[in-house]
Structures are given as structure tokens and as C-alpha cells.
Amino acid sequence: MSEIICTVDIVLLTLKEECLHVALLRREHEPFKGVLALPGGYIHAEEDADTHAAAVRTLQAKTGIASPYLEQLATFSGPGRDPRGWSISISYYALVPENLIGEAGHPHVELLPVERLKGLPFDHLQIVEAAVSRVRNKSSYSSLPVYLCGEAFTLPRLQAVYEAVLGEPVNKVSFRRKIDELGILEPIEGALETGKANRPAQLYRLRKEYRDRLSLTDRALNAR
Amino acid sequence: MSEIICTVDIVLLTLKEECLHVALLRREHEPFKGVLALPGGYIHAEEDADTHAAAVRTLQAKTGIASPYLEQLATFSGPGRDPRGWSISISYYALVPENLIGEAGHPHVELLPVERLKGLPFDHLQIVEAAVSRVRNKSSYSSLPVYLCGEAFTLPRLQAVYEAVLGEPVNKVSFRRKIDELGILEPIEGALETGKANRPAQLYRLRKEYRDRLSLTDRALNAR
Numbered sequence: 055m056s057e058i059i060c061t062v063d064i065v066l067l068t069l070k071e072e073c074l075h076v077a078l079l080r081r082e083h084e085p086f087k088g089v090l091a092l093p094g095g096y097i098h099a100e101e102d103a104d105t106h107a108a109a110v111r112t113l114q115a116k117t118g119i120a121s122p123y124l125e126q127l128a129t130f131s132g133p134g135r136d137p138r139g140w141s142i143s144i145s146y147y148a149l150v151p152e153n154l155i156g157e158a159g160h161p162h163v164e165l166l167p168v169e170r171l172k173g174l175p176f177d178h179l180q181i182v183e184a185a186v187s188r189v190r191n192k193s194s195y196s197s198l199p200v201y202l203c204g205e206a207f208t209l210p211r212l213q214a215v216y217e218a219v220l221g222e223p224v225n226k227v228s229f230r231r232k233i234d235e236l237g238i239l240e241p242i243e244g245a246l247e248t249g250k251a252n253r254p255a256q257l258y259r260l261r262k263e264y265r266d267r268l269s270l271t272d273r274a275l276n277a278r
Numbered sequence: 279m280s281e282i283i284c285t286v287d288i289v290l291l292t293l294k295e296e297c298l299h300v301a302l303l304r305r306e307h308e309p310f311k312g313v314l315a316l317p318g319g320y321i322h323a324e325e326d327a328d329t330h331a332a333a334v335r336t337l338q339a340k341t342g343i344a345s346p347y348l349e350q351l352a353t354f355s356g357p358g359r360d361p362r363g364w365s366i367s368i369s370y371y372a373l374v375p376e377n378l379i380g381e382a383g384h385p386h387v388e389l390l391p392v393e394r395l396k397g398l399p400f401d402h403l404q405i406v407e408a409a410v411s412r413v414r415n416k417s418s419y420s421s422l423p424v425y426l427c428g429e430a431f432t433l434p435r436l437q438a439v440y441e442a443v444l445g446e447p448v449n450k451v452s453f454r455r456k457i458d459e460l461g462i463l464e465p466i467e468g469a470l471e472t473g474k475a476n477r478p479a480q481l482y483r484l485r486k487e488y489r490d491r492l493s494l495t496d497r498a499l500n501a502r
Contacts, residue, residue, distance in 0.1 A: 097282060099282055131329040272418070
């Protein structure tokens with residue numbers, strides 16, 4: 055049995071200027087030294103409880119971020135994807151609000167729009183595409199996009215986030231009904247968003263029990 | 279970097295007596311020699327193009343079956359799941375009609391109902407549960423259950439297969455509409471099922487372009 059290189063890679067997504075962006079880092083070592091790539095690294099069998107723990111550790115070490123939502127995407131593999139040899143990447147995706155990336159204070163994290171990526175090393179472009187596709191599909195029937203909002207947000211803001219992720223406008227009435235069905239939000243008592251042209255809007259937050267798990271519905275938000 | 283054991287495991291599902299069954303084999307070697315477990319094996323870096331190819335090769339070698347539909351489920355990992363050391367299992371699931379398993383002629387394949395499994399070695403029970411959950415979810419908005427039918431089937435038979443997988447009755451009118459939407463079937467010209475008490479029913483088959491890929495809809499068949 056020849057040795058297989060075992061790594062994890064993380065697709066950290068955020069919303070910037072209403073477009074999905076992915077966090078990339080310049081590689082510190084060969085291969086592809088100095089080239090922008092997904093944060094990733096070897097599994098450490100001596101310390102990681104499983105590949106999820108390896109992904110949490112790697113994301114924290116490389117970006118300073120502890121994402122409340124980190125899910126396994128898929129495993130990519132083969133002899134050609136890494137010049138060092140036959141390799142496996144168990145890939146994960148995470149969604150965070152943009153301010154969390156800035157506050158983590160890792161100055162080398164670069165945010166690139168997912169629609170205009172090209173020429174990533176390894177098969178990282180394919181991994182990002184798979185993550186974006188998964189997030190778009192899953193967003194239409196789940197609370198997933200809420201992780202892109204900050205701690206407090208108005209319903210119009212949340213709708214704009216869903217629309218940005220889905221890449222299409224969403225009917226306001228169906229959106230409100232869907233959010234009700236998901237049962238994930240609670241109003242923040244006495245908190246209104248002011249300072250905009252419109253009348254003050256109620257601020258909401260994610261209910262505690264949904265801070266690290268999704269709520270699902272069985273009908274897509276944008277079902278035809 | 280300590281060595282990590284890299285394997286694939288396959289959850290081969292079929293419908294027997296209208297219940298989902300999983301194909302198990304008695305292990306030929308330690309650990310757990312003689313115990314029923316999922317068909318699986320090491321990745322062969324010198325010959326496998328990727329983990330999917332490893333799963334195809336392993337399934338064929340252990341059961342004689344070349345499944346038209348084999349999809350990656352998830353990767354299971356950790357220091358405790360295999361007594362030999364820190365291990366990764368990239369798991370796949372496949373769906374085939376029961377007669378294909380018999381025709382493959384591997385007498386050691388045993389079919390056990392997924393609802394009454396217990397005490398599988400490694401974390402194979404957890405892998406089977408994840409596969410069944412994925413198949414149930416995916417079946418409600420895709421053509422997945424068709425792989426459990428033989429080559430030719432009537433619409434009432436296909437409905438019964440969907441109902442068996444979903445574990446609940448399905449309204450006939452919504453079922454027919456959903457199947458129309460999926461656009462996966464074509465009538466077999468001049469082929470009727472006879473010999474039953476009812477009047478002869480048209481036989482259908484999967485259209486060529488869907489024999490190895492799913493058709494999806496955006497509203498679940500059993501949406502409330």
C-alpha cells in the first residue's frame with residue numbers, strides 16, 4: 055500500500071458588496087508557493103479527533119476564524135491533483151459575515167468573488183464551484199444564508215442576503231412565510247434599526263438552538 | 279506525519295419485500311473476521327484514478343455488481359473507528375434492483391433490512407444510516423428510486439417503489455405529475471404488463487440520458 059496524502063481544505067464563504075466571496079491565502083510552501091489557494095493542510099493523526107476537527111483546527115490556524123457552521127462538502131482525490139502524489143482532500147465549507155473576517159485580524163486573507171475566480175492551484179476551483187453550488191441549492195430550503203448576516207439584522211436585510219446567495223429576486227410574501235416556517239428567528243426586544251430613510255425596522259437574531267444547526271423546509275423558496 | 283489508513287466502503291441498497299435492504303459480506307480478514315460488514319477495501323494508489331474508481335473496483339470485486347448509479351455519501355474518520363489506526367472511509371452508496379444482486383452470482387452477499395440492523399463493525403451502522411437518510415431525502419425530489427426498479431416497470435409499480443423508499447403513501451395524482459416533471463421515462467412501444475387481475479398496464483423504461491444521472495425537481499413529492 056503506497057502512502058496517500060491526506061488533507062483538508064476549507065471553502066470559507068462570505069457576502070461582500072452583495073456577492074459571494076471566498077477567502078484565499080497565499081501558499082507559504084511549495085508546491086504553488088506564493089499562489090492564492092484555499093486554506094488547507096494535512097490531517098494530524100496524532101491530534102485530530104476526525105477530519106471535521108482537522109478542518110476546524112486548520113481554519114482557526116490559517117484565518118483566526120472559528121465558524122459556527124462548518125459542514126463537510128465532499129472528498130476530492132486522485133494522482134494528479136497534487137504534484138506530491140496520490141492525494142485526498144476532504145473539503146468543508148463555512149459561511150460567515152464579512153466583519154468576522156476583518157475582526158479575526160489575519161491580514162493575509164484575501165476575499166475574491168466566486169464568479170470571477172480562475173486559475174486556482176490543485177483542483178481548488180472545482181472545490182469552490184462545488185461549495186457554491188451546494189450553498190445555493192441548500193439555501194433555497196434552509197436557514198443557511200443566515201450565517202452570512204451579522205448577529206442582528208432586519209427582515210429586508212435577510213431577504214437581500216437570500217437573494218444575493220440565490221442569485222435571483224425572491225417574492226417578499228413567500229420569503230416571510232418561508233422564514234416563519236423555518237422558525238429560526240426571534241425579535242431582539244426594543245431593538246430597531248434607525249437612521250435609514252424608511253421607518254425604523256425591527257431587528258432579529260438567530261434563535262439559540264439554530265446557531266450551529268440548520269432548519270430545513272421541504273419546499274424550495276424559489277420553487278416554480 | 280503518521281500514516282492514515284485510506285479505505286472506501288459501499289452501501290449497496292436494494293428493495294426486497296418492499297423494504298430497503300443493504301448488501302453485507304462476511305469479512306475475510308481481521309479485524310472482525312467472519313462478521314457481516316459493508317463491502318469495502320483499501321484505496322490502491324497505484325491503480326485507482328480517484329476514490330470513485332476505488333469504490334467501483336471494490337464493489338465489482340466483492341459483489342460482482344457494476345451499479346449504474348454510485349454516488350459519494352460522506353467521509354468518516356478518526357482514531358477509533360478501525361482498530362488498526364487512524365482511518366478514513368470515503369463512503370459511497372448505490373441502488374440496484376434485487377434481481378441484479380442474484381444474477382451477479384456472488385453467493386456470500388447477504389441482504390439485511392436497513393430497519394433491523396444492529397452491531398455492525400467499525401462505524402458501518404452509522405454509514406448505513408447516513409446513506410438511508412440521504413436516499414430518503416433525495417428520493418422525494420429526484421428520480422433516484424427508479425434505480426431500484428428493473429429495466430421495465432409500470433407506473434403503479436414505480437409508485438410503490440417510491441412509497442417503499444419514502445416510507446409513506448404518495449398521492450397518485452401528485453406522483454404522476456412529479457414523474458412527468460422529471461421527464462425521465464419513455465413508454466416501451468407495444469409492451470404491456472399482463473397476467474394481473476387489472477387491465478394490462480403500459481411498461482416504461484428510463485430514458486437513455488438518465489440511466490446514469492438523476493433528474494431533480496425543486497418541490498418535494500411529499501411536500502406538505
